[in-house]
Structure formats: structure tokens, C-alpha cells
Amino acid sequence: VFILVFILLSCEGSKNNDDVVLARVGKKKLFFKDLPTQLNGPNIKKNDVSVFVNSWVNDQVLFISAEKEGFLNDRVLKERTEKYYKDIVISSFVETKTNIINKITKEDVLSYYNNNKLSFIRKRDGVFARHFVLEDLNLAKKIKVQLSKTKRSVNVDQYLNDTSYIREGLLSKDLNDLLFNSNTSIVGPVLYNKKYHVFEIVSRYKKGSLYGLEEVHDEVYQRLMKKVSISGTSRLLDSLKRKNDVFINLNY
Numbered sequence: 224v225f226i227l228v229f230i231l232l233s234c235e236g237s238k239n240n241d242d243v244v245l246a247r248v249g250k251k252k253l254f255f256k257d258l259p260t261q262l263n264g265p266n267i268k269k270n271d272v273s274v275f276v277n278s279w280v281n282d283q284v285l286f287i288s289a290e291k292e293g294f295l296n297d298r299v300l301k302e303r304t305e306k307y308y309k310d311i312v313i314s315s316f317v318e319t320k321t322n323i324i325n326k327i328t329k330e331d332v333l334s335y336y337n338n339n340k341l342s343f344i345r346k347r348d349g350v351f352a353r354h355f356v357l358e359d360l361n362l363a364k365k366i367k368v369q370l371s372k373t374k375r376s377v378n379v380d381q382y383l384n385d386t387s388y389i390r391e392g393l394l395s396k397d398l399n400d401l402l403f404n405s406n407t408s409i410v411g412p413v414l415y416n417k418k419y420h421v422f423e424i425v426s427r428y429k430k431g432s433l434y435g436l437e438e439v440h441d442e443v444y445q446r447l448m449k450k451v452s453i454s455g456t457s458r459l460l461d462s463l464k465r466k467n468d469v470f471i472n473l474n475y
């Protein structure tokens with residue numbers, strides 16, 4: 224096994240790196256040009272390349288070892304491979320022929336939501352919150368103070384970890400209690416996983432309340448896609464069966 228990982232590419236000559244071998248396992252080689260698009264650019268990070276290269280090496284070592292022990296001739300694996308390939312081809316064919324995506328409109332989404340609101344009721348309390356993560360307790364306290372002010376002297380967003388909807392019971396007990404056992408909009412800091420967490424709660428939602436369409440839009444869209452897909456696939460199959468020589472033995 225040979226591995227070469229280095230900082231490439233902040234230089235103008237990066238275009239000449241295509242034939243550089245990053246790793247080799249036996250006769251199999253990984254060239255720089257084989258890196259995924261997101262890793263083959265002017266701002267790539269050494270660590271990201273290293274992770275990918277090591278993963279490639281591990282996969283090659285395992286695959287070559289499996290090949291030596293005859294796993295490529297395993298009947299069950301061959302059947303699974305053929306089925307997987309066939310499923311991908313069928314899925315692509317059906318999606319192209321039924322043109323599912325273009326058949327779902329905004330009106331369809333809104334209509335489905337309005338007609339199925341009972342399926343979009345919250346089963347647990349929830350909050351929509353901004354989550355700040357800091358390594359220093361004093362800084363965490365400072366951020367909490369700043370969040371309570373209208374005019375802020377510190378750019379708190381540089382410590383923002385994420386903004387998301389959080390269901391009760393989803394996080395650890397310490398963080399869950401912090402969010403749901405308080406009525407204040409700014410909570411924390413609390414120590415968890417060696418870091419301090421502060422939350423700015425934008426809105427609270429009670430169990431039994433209705434999810435807004437903007438919160439479940441993607442789910443509604445997926446449901447409609449599945450519904451349209453089943454209907455479109457059925458019509459497509461009926462049409463194709465009439466064009467093909469199909470025989471089904473009804474005795475079995």
C-alpha cells in the first residue's frame with residue numbers, strides 16, 4: 224500500500240497535478256484527477272483529501288481481499304448486484320417516462336396539506352431555535368447577554384452552530400431540560416460534550432398544534448411524488464404490456 228497526501232493546489236501549477244498518484248494498492252492507482260469535484264479545486268483542504276484517500280485505500284484493500292477469496296463468484300452477491308442494477312435502470316426509466324416532478328404544482332401541495340391536516344399534528348412539544356456552541360464559559364455568558372439586547376456589540380452569529388426545529392426528547396436530557404423546562408427565550412449556557420451551549424428560542428410549539436405548510440412542505444411533496452409515481456407507473460405498465468408479448472400462468 225502506497226499513500227501520498229499533500230497540500231496541493233493553492234498554487235498556479237495545480238493544473239499539472241492530474242497525473243500525480245495519491246495512493247496505490249497493488250496495481251490499482253488513485254490519481255489526483257480521480258478526486259471528486261468538490262475535492263479537485265483551488266481551495267481544497269489537506270485533511271479532506273487525506274480522508275478520501277484513506278477511505279479509497281481501505282475500500283481497495285477490502286475489495287481485493289474479497290476478490291482473492293472468490294467473493295466475486297458468489298451466486299447470491301451476483302444476484303443482488305444484478306437486482307440493484309436492474310432497479311436503478313427501472314427507476315430511471317419510469318421517472319423519465321412519467322415525468323413525475325413536472326406534474327406536481329404548488330396548488331397540488333397546498334390542496335394536499337389542507338385535505339390532510341390531521342396527519343400534520345405535533346405529537347410532542349417543539350421549539351424553533353438558534354443554537355450557539357462555545358468552548359469558553361465566560362464567552363458563552365457574554366453571548367447570552369448579547370442575545371438579550373436589541374443593539375449588540377458582538378457579532379454573535381460567528382458562534383452560531385445551527386438554526387433548526389427541535390422536538391422534545393430529541394436531545395440529551397441536559398439540553399432537553401434547558402429548552403423545555405423554561406419559559407424564557409434565551410437559555411443556557413449548559414456544559415455538554417465539553418462545550419457550552421446557548422439557545423435563542425425563536426418560537427415554541429405545543430403538542431397537538433398544527434405544523435405549518437412551510438415546515439412540512441418537503442414531506443407533502445414526497446407523499447405526492449409517491450402517489451403520482453404509483454399512478455403513473457401503473458398507466459405506463461398497462462401501456463407497455465399491450466405493446467409487449469406478456470404471458471402469466473394463472474395456475475400458479
